[in-house]
Amino acid sequence: MMASIQKRPNGSWRARYRDDEGKEHARHFDRKIDGQRWLDGVTAGMVTGTYVSPAAGKVTLTAFYLIWAERQVWETGTRRAMDLSVRSCSFEGVELRALKRSHVESWIKAMSAAGLAPLTIHGRVRNVRSVLRAAVRDRALSVDPSEGVSLPRKRRADMAMDIPTPEDVRRLYDGAEDWFRPVVALAAFAGLRLGEVNGLQLADINFLPRTISVLRQVQRTPGMAIEIRSPKYGSERVIPVADSLLLILSAHVENVGVYGDDNWILPGRDGGPIWPRTIAYHWDRLTARLDLNGVRLHDLRHFYASGLIASGCDVVTVQRALGHRSASVTLNTYSHLWPNADDRTRSASQSLMDGALAIPADSLRTAGA
Structure with missing residues (x-):
């Protein structure tokens, strides 16, 4: 210099x-x-x-974001979430050189006061932080003012997650209309997301190797009817599935049929796939009729994951089946479901006693009767 x-x-x-x-x-x-x-x-x-050059620091957060966002390789949903986060930001019009930690703290406080859920606040702050860090890398901002700010506590995963019981799943399946039963079955016994269920075609069901290929998802976007694209996070995958699920799908194809030239599993519109809001409408009707209003379709995906874990599947196996972008996402979501050291010690000890003393568990419960 x-x-x-x-x-x-x-x-x-x-x-x-x-x-x-x-x-x-x-x-x-x-x-x-x-x-x-x-x-x-x-x-x-x-x-x-x-x-930071004086000229670069005079750019507002929104102005920097709009230029930076055009260079990013994002899916439509990601761009929509980022746009919403920046628009909702209370300091979007502040020049980067004037940004302070207090701006971020005031924004978080305002979102909490407005009643936004902690998970929503975490997501918006995470999105805006990615813009601020990009500004630091581009030398338009000296330091990230969001670094280390306090965020509202999120509910513990084991408290926030609602997993339907097997009885709930049976009632949902039995109570569904014939054409809708694959929705319940694919979510509960293959872990498919809503958009992935919508995007399933007959060719994706591999009856001989007993697998289902998840190759696309269907999403509704603002200003558009629907969009067909790759699964979330590029999570194309092949899922080994139970023979019983294949029998359900086979019976559906035979009795209900497929739709359109692409052989969509669920009946759609104008030869295309079914719309997500159509699924949501029929799901709400089904749960209301069965008095299971609190059960979401996504909860059936948790039911599937919990079943894999209970059966002894490792983290990587569960990650691949669910299409998570990394094993850390799987652990962050479901770590509380895996047996801990106490569970393993207790189980091992019981096995030792069963083998050495042959004491049935029932005798322990009835000994003091």
């Missing part, structure tokens, strides 16, 4: 420097020492990588 300080005819001092792009920046000071301190700060910023 080229820098200098010169005294002007009026007695003030002119400090100037050229940045890495050759642009000159200057400021005037009454005292030489103040000019030198300013240049020292600029030099330190360039050395540590926190330097």
Whole structure:
């Protein structure tokens, strides 16, 4: 960096420097020492990588986001969530150079006061933080003001997750209309997401190898009817499935049939796939009729995951079956369902006693009767 300080005819001092792009920046000071301190700060910023050019810092958060977002390879849903997060941000119009931690804290406080769920607040802050970190990397912002801010506590996974009982699932399956039963079965016994159920075609059901290929999902987007694209997080996968599920699907194909030239499993519209809101409408009717209003379709995916874990499947197996982008996502979501050290110790001890003493568990319960 080229820098200098010169005294002007009026007695003030002119400090100037050229940045890495050759642009000159200057400021005037009454005292030489103040000019030198300013240049020292600029030099330190360039050395540590926190330097921000005056012009870059004048850009607002929204202005930076709109330019940065155009360079990102996002799915439609991701762009929609990012747009919403930035629009809802109370400091979207503030210049980057003026952003402070207090801006972020006030925004979080306002969202909490408005009654937004902690999970929603975490998601919006995470999205805006990704923009702020991008601004730091582009040297439009010296530090991320959202770093280390306090967020409202999320519910523990084991308390927030509602897993239907086998009896609930049986009632939902038995109570569903014939054409709707595959929705219940695919979610509960293959872990498919709503959009993935909508996107299933006959060719995706592999009867001989006993697998289902998840190759697409159907999503409704604002301003559009529906969009057919790859599964969430690019989670195309092949799921080994039970013979009983294949029998259900086979009976559905024979008795209800498939739809359109692409042989959609569920009846759609104009030769295309079924709309997500159609599924949601019939799901709400089904749960209301059975007095299971609190059960969401996505809860059947949790039911499937819990069954895999209870059967001894490892993290990677569950991750692949559910189409999670990483094993850490699976652990963050379902770690409370895996047996802990106490459970394993207790089970091992019981096995030792069963083998050595042949004491049936029932005798322990009736010994004091």
